[in-house]
Amino acid sequence: xxxxxxxxxxxxxxxxxxxxxxxxxxxVTFGINLxxxxxNYDPGDGVTNTGGxxxxxxIAIGMATVSVTQIFPYALGMSVTRREFxxxxxxxxxxxxxxxxxxxYLLRAVEQATGYWGMGMRFFGxxxxxxxxxxLLLLGYAVxxxxxxxxxxxxxxxxxxxxxxxxxxGLTLAFTALGLAAALITxxxxxxxxxxxxxxxxxxxxxxxxxxxxxxxxxxxGYRLIRxxxx
Amino acid sequence: MTAVVxxxxxxxxxxxxxxxxxxxxxxxxxxxxGLLGRNGAGxxxxxxxxTGQAFASSGNVxxxxxxxxxxxxxxxxxxxxxxxxxYPHVYTVxxxxxxxxxxxxxxxxxFAHGLAADFQLPAxxxxxxxxxGMLSALGVTVGLAARAPLTFFDEPYLGLDPAARQLFYxxxxxxxxxxxxxxxxxxxLIDEVSDLVERVLLxxxxxxxxxxxxxxxxxxxVAATGRAEAVxxxxxGRTELHRERLSGLxxxxxxxxxxxxxxxxxxxxxxxxxxxxxxxxxxxxxxxPTTTAPADREAAR
Numbered sequence: 451x452x453x454x455x456x457x458x459x460x461x462x463x464x465x466x467x468x469x470x471x472x473x474x475x476x477x478v479t480f481g482i483n484l485x486x487x488x489x490n491y492d493p494g495d496g497v498t499n500t501g502g503x504x505x506x507x508x509i510a511i512g513m514a515t516v517s518v519t520q521i522f523p524y525a526l527g528m529s530v531t532r533r534e535f536x537x538x539x540x541x542x543x544x545x546x547x548x549x550x551x552x553x554x555y556l557l558r559a560v561e562q563a564t565g566y567w568g569m570g571m572r573f574f575g576x577x578x579x580x581x582x583x584x585x586l587l588l589l590g591y592a593v594x595x596x597x598x599x600x601x602x603x604x605x606x607x608x609x610x611x612x613x614x615x616x617x618x619x620g621l622t623l624a625f626t627a628l629g630l631a632a633a634l635i636t637x638x639x640x641x642x643x644x645x646x647x648x649x650x651x652x653x654x655x656x657x658x659x660x661x662x663x664x665x666x667x668x669x670x671x672g673y674r675l676i677r678x679x680x681x
Numbered sequence: 682m683t684a685v686v687x688x689x690x691x692x693x694x695x696x697x698x699x700x701x702x703x704x705x706x707x708x709x710x711x712x713x714x715g716l717l718g719r720n721g722a723g724x725x726x727x728x729x730x731x732t733g734q735a736f737a738s739s740g741n742v743x744x745x746x747x748x749x750x751x752x753x754x755x756x757x758x759x760x761x762x763x764x765x766x767x768y769p770h771v772y773t774v775x776x777x778x779x780x781x782x783x784x785x786x787x788x789x790x791x792f793a794h795g796l797a798a799d800f801q802l803p804a805x806x807x808x809x810x811x812x813x814g815m816l817s818a819l820g821v822t823v824g825l826a827a828r829a830p831l832t833f834f835d836e837p838y839l840g841l842d843p844a845a846r847q848l849f850y851x852x853x854x855x856x857x858x859x860x861x862x863x864x865x866x867x868x869x870l871i872d873e874v875s876d877l878v879e880r881v882l883l884x885x886x887x888x889x890x891x892x893x894x895x896x897x898x899x900x901x902x903v904a905a906t907g908r909a910e911a912v913x914x915x916x917x918g919r920t921e922l923h924r925e926r927l928s929g930l931x932x933x934x935x936x937x938x939x940x941x942x943x944x945x946x947x948x949x950x951x952x953x954x955x956x957x958x959x960x961x962x963x964x965x966x967x968x969x970p971t972t973t974a975p976a977d978r979e980a981a982r
Contacts, residue, residue, distance in 0.1 A: 457784070467771055681767065
């Protein structure tokens with residue numbers, strides 16, 4: 451564990467950049483959303499959701515991919531094993547997800563205290579989880595972050611193994627599989643059943659329950675890929 | 682001898698290119714090796730396989746009595762300074778030293794900073810902004826200060842000027858005396874390191890050509906110069922590696938030691954003998970004789 455921590459610290463010099471870029475991009479997204487809301491504000495509208503958290507997810511994916519592809523060749527050169535590197539980056543994903551969840555939790559509190567920024571804009575709050583207890587709420591933020599960070603790491607390991615071709619082929623394959631699944635569902639008229647199943651799940655299960663096996667699947671995939679990667 | 686590394690039939694293929702072809706050897710404890718060979722001979726690939734960075738297509742490698750691939754116990758005793766090492770975009774020289782201190786058990790911080798001062802490495806500069814020479818100096822510093830029991834230097838001299846190279850050789854020898862370890866130096870500047878290396882591994886087109894003591898190799902071949910008939914007489918029954926003509930005289934590179942009998946024969950035939958340097962021997966062994974005419978090669982020199 452000590453060794454994994456030392457390997458994880460290889461990312462320390464990159465933290466100012468990762469945090470700086472992530473949260474300044476979030477600030478820009480927030481500002482643009484706020485301007486748009488100001489332009490169209492009508493006090494009778496109630497609370498409207500934005501895609502604020504989705505942009506954070508996108509940024510987290512990119513940051514994780516870049517971090518893996520930048521630091522892995524160096525780690526390998528410093529006699530670090532691929533296993534140590536993967537476990538260290540997985541640990542970093544957990545730490546980052548928890549820290550981001552805490553930040554989002556605080557920002558959500560500010561959001562609610564200011565009456566959704568004074569104009570009914572839900573940017574940081576999670577839909578359907580208004581009455582959840584703090585622990586579940588934190589999990590609702592942290593677990594999806596864990597999923598996207600491991601997706602970013604997975605994309606990074608694809609790059610390490612097969613270069614840009616590997617990433618593009620992987621994405622093409624994923625979109626093909628998802629598209630075929632959607633077609634199959636339409637073909638067999640199952641959308642209604644799926645919608646019902648989704649409605650039957652609690653928001654907690656959707657945000658903090660089911661994503662766990664998804665994160666695990668990404669982690670297993672990334673681990674298997676990196677074990678044969680060369681710098 | 683205590684073997685630190687043993688390789689048996691190591692082969693590496695990239696598609697239909699065979700980078701390493703059935704390479705077998707052992708590296709002894711506390712010895713400095715010269716890993717010699719032309720560009721593309723397979724030196725870097727071999728070192729990558731020995732350090733678990735690349736995977737052999739077939740064959741067995743054992744480092745400190747275990748396979749090196751994904752083996753933290755083995756890799757903790759290994760340092761591989763690669764000429765083409767990539768560093769993260771945001772790293773400064775100081776970051777490299779800090780991470781090396783955490784990752785190499787025997788890292789000597791004082792030694793590292795002394796070397797950095799010798800090489801005039803700017804601690805605060807981004808690694809990607811270093812000149813080629815400074816990048817080499819950074820690699821050399823990490824490789825020396827890590828004091829790993831098995832250290833590989835892959836063409837560490839690239840970009841270093843002669844004074845900096847001499848500094849590296851001096852520091853290596855001095856530190857080796859106090860902290861003996863196994864060092865593998867891959868290099869083209871053979872004559873520069875010929876006093877440094879104790880044993881030579883020569884690779885050519887993926888095959889191991891030589892695995893011998895440097896001292897034995899120095900007496901391995903001679904250049905015999907004289908009139909054509911005299912040299913023919915001297916070379917009869919010996920293996921001739923190379924022959925060139927110089928204004929009526931013939932200069933022949935002949936493999937084999939120089940016994941008293943050979944010396945007497947040379948004297949009788951009025952053939953002048955001079956021992957071949959390690960570098961000349963390597964050139965003669967690895968340049969295919971038909972690629973350039975002797976006269977062309979002479980002109981190129």
